[in-house]
Amino acid sequence: MKILRDIWLIFQHEAGLMMRNPTMIALSLAQPITYLILFAPFLKAAMVNQGVLSYADAYRVYVPGLFVAMGLFGGLFAGYGLLSALRAGVIDRCRVTPVSRTGILLGRALMQVALIEVQAIVITITALPFGLRVHLGDLLIAYVLLAMVILLSVSISYDIALLVRNENSLGVLVNTVGQPVSLLAGVLIPLALAPLWVQNVALWIPFSWATDGLRALFRGDLTDDVVWQGTAIVVVATVATVAWSSRLFNREIS
Amino acid sequence: MDSRPPAPAGDAGLTIVTPGLDRGELMIEAGGLRKTYRGSRGRKGAAVEAVRGVDFAVRTGEIFGFLGPNGAGKTTTLRMLATLVRPDGGHATIAGTDLLRASAQVRRHIGFVAQTSGTYAEATGRRELVLQARLHGSAKSDAQRLADQVIETFDLAEFVDRRIQTYSGGQRRRLDVALGVIHGPTVMFLDEPTAGLDPPSRTRMWQEVRRLRDRGMTIFLTTHYLDEADALCDRISIIDRGLIVAEGTPSDLKREISGDVVIVDMTAPGTAGVPDEAVLGDAAQLLAGQPYVQGVEPVGTTLRLYVDGAATAIPLVMRALIGAAIEPSAIETRRPSLDDVFLAKTGRALHDSPDLG
Numbered sequence: 001m002k003i004l005r006d007i008w009l010i011f012q013h014e015a016g017l018m019m020r021n022p023t024m025i026a027l028s029l030a031q032p033i034t035y036l037i038l039f040a041p042f043l044k045a046a047m048v049n050q051g052v053l054s055y056a057d058a059y060r061v062y063v064p065g066l067f068v069a070m071g072l073f074g075g076l077f078a079g080y081g082l083l084s085a086l087r088a089g090v091i092d093r094c095r096v097t098p099v100s101r102t103g104i105l106l107g108r109a110l111m112q113v114a115l116i117e118v119q120a121i122v123i124t125i126t127a128l129p130f131g132l133r134v135h136l137g138d139l140l141i142a143y144v145l146l147a148m149v150i151l152l153s154v155s156i157s158y159d160i161a162l163l164v165r166n167e168n169s170l171g172v173l174v175n176t177v178g179q180p181v182s183l184l185a186g187v188l189i190p191l192a193l194a195p196l197w198v199q200n201v202a203l204w205i206p207f208s209w210a211t212d213g214l215r216a217l218f219r220g221d222l223t224d225d226v227v228w229q230g231t232a233i234v235v236v237a238t239v240a241t242v243a244w245s246s247r248l249f250n251r252e253i254s
Numbered sequence: 255m256d257s258r259p260p261a262p263a264g265d266a267g268l269t270i271v272t273p274g275l276d277r278g279e280l281m282i283e284a285g286g287l288r289k290t291y292r293g294s295r296g297r298k299g300a301a302v303e304a305v306r307g308v309d310f311a312v313r314t315g316e317i318f319g320f321l322g323p324n325g326a327g328k329t330t331t332l333r334m335l336a337t338l339v340r341p342d343g344g345h346a347t348i349a350g351t352d353l354l355r356a357s358a359q360v361r362r363h364i365g366f367v368a369q370t371s372g373t374y375a376e377a378t379g380r381r382e383l384v385l386q387a388r389l390h391g392s393a394k395s396d397a398q399r400l401a402d403q404v405i406e407t408f409d410l411a412e413f414v415d416r417r418i419q420t421y422s423g424g425q426r427r428r429l430d431v432a433l434g435v436i437h438g439p440t441v442m443f444l445d446e447p448t449a450g451l452d453p454p455s456r457t458r459m460w461q462e463v464r465r466l467r468d469r470g471m472t473i474f475l476t477t478h479y480l481d482e483a484d485a486l487c488d489r490i491s492i493i494d495r496g497l498i499v500a501e502g503t504p505s506d507l508k509r510e511i512s513g514d515v516v517i518v519d520m521t522a523p524g525t526a527g528v529p530d531e532a533v534l535g536d537a538a539q540l541l542a543g544q545p546y547v548q549g550v551e552p553v554g555t556t557l558r559l560y561v562d563g564a565a566t567a568i569p570l571v572m573r574a575l576i577g578a579a580i581e582p583s584a585i586e587t588r589r590p591s592l593d594d595v596f597l598a599k600t601g602r603a604l605h606d607s608p609d610l611g
Contacts, residue, residue, distance in 0.1 A: 013385050020376055089372035096336050096366040097389040
């Protein structure tokens, strides 16, 4: 199919450019690892009452949360890349070719997905010596769910970027959206510690379903309802957001 | 959907094959093209009528220029034709294909070089060239071959494997044009191809554009440089405030301004270049009343007089001015330029026009 080829072309080109910038890669890996090493001890201490006794327990709660946090924030900043590509005329250059316009957008988005997935893999490996244990099957499903989470937040960022068209407004909006959503998704502090009304609000946030689903997978509860529910909710939200950003993008850009 | 643009064949490189279209036939036809930008952020900002209904036709194999000041609607028109901006009204046909109904098909025929380069600073020229050919549907090996061809044609070999951020302005612009033509389009759109280039790079770019025309491409370019429109374009349209005010070959347009131009510099001596407004006005009025002066246009600190013959007019101008106790600081004469055409049509000099961005 033509659109798959188009997506692949853009993806390859974007990935190739990223590879030419090893400093960026090193930095984007160092950041989550720092969190992993600094934050888990707090969580272990804070969640003694919830049955968290060891680092392995703490990481089982914390690593899925970190995944969603990375997916959320990493994705939300993707709009900057889109705006700078628009300003540099790269997008216009592609749009004058017969390449599918949705392909241009998805190729870029999937490059962000791949980048954050690599970070997630590095984190998983880093957590292993501290006692984290996950079934490979559960882990692979977790990576797929994470991919949808990243695509969702990348598309939200593209939506905002295409609507506001300037980096400053994008920055403000991304922070306004990102902070409460990350709190409601229980990425750093599990929602089990939150008051009931906050937990009820969180039911409306797809990211919070993703966190719950990922935590169930890391516990080895593949059959827990929250896994398929979370996946379904994230998939629906992602499809809707991707469709919307693609519509905004296909509408004329000038 | 799978039909791909035909790959240029053999060593000929950028040979253009356009079945059924000969030199002299119309490659681009536009009628009543309009575009209004609504104010951003809801309804607060005022709507801007960027292009207010333009008609023009570009013949196959010619270099056609849109000349006008910044904000005249040149770029918007070009972006409408390049399928980047949807017109609010009007119609256009490019290479026999309807712009609005079959924009995907139009994209197979056209190449586009924007004012901003459209490349990543960290990428190398070669990578961008290969990507561009692949975006146009070439397989990887064909794309590499096409890249090699344009690298040779545009003499990019020396720097094409370095990062684009290290290129000079002229090198970057040559890469931009190479990107625009790599798939062998029949029509090229160039938005301000030489803006910001130093004189040698400009001359070189003009040569490249002429070479593309000589290979059979039809070129549509925008420029705000008079000399570029004059030297490079076979025909031009002068556009101002979203409307075409004149059209023709540069020499025909200049011929419309019959006679000579006499420029009277009214910079008052000893006033550090600041002309006296009242004196300027008096002089304009006085000279406009002379029988041998066909028209007077104030441009900055000077008055431009349109006369039948400069040789006989200058002494008369001098006598009239001195008779009214007005002392010009300099008088010169020249043949009419496109700027005079612009002035005659719009009442403003091209380079004095407000920069509308």
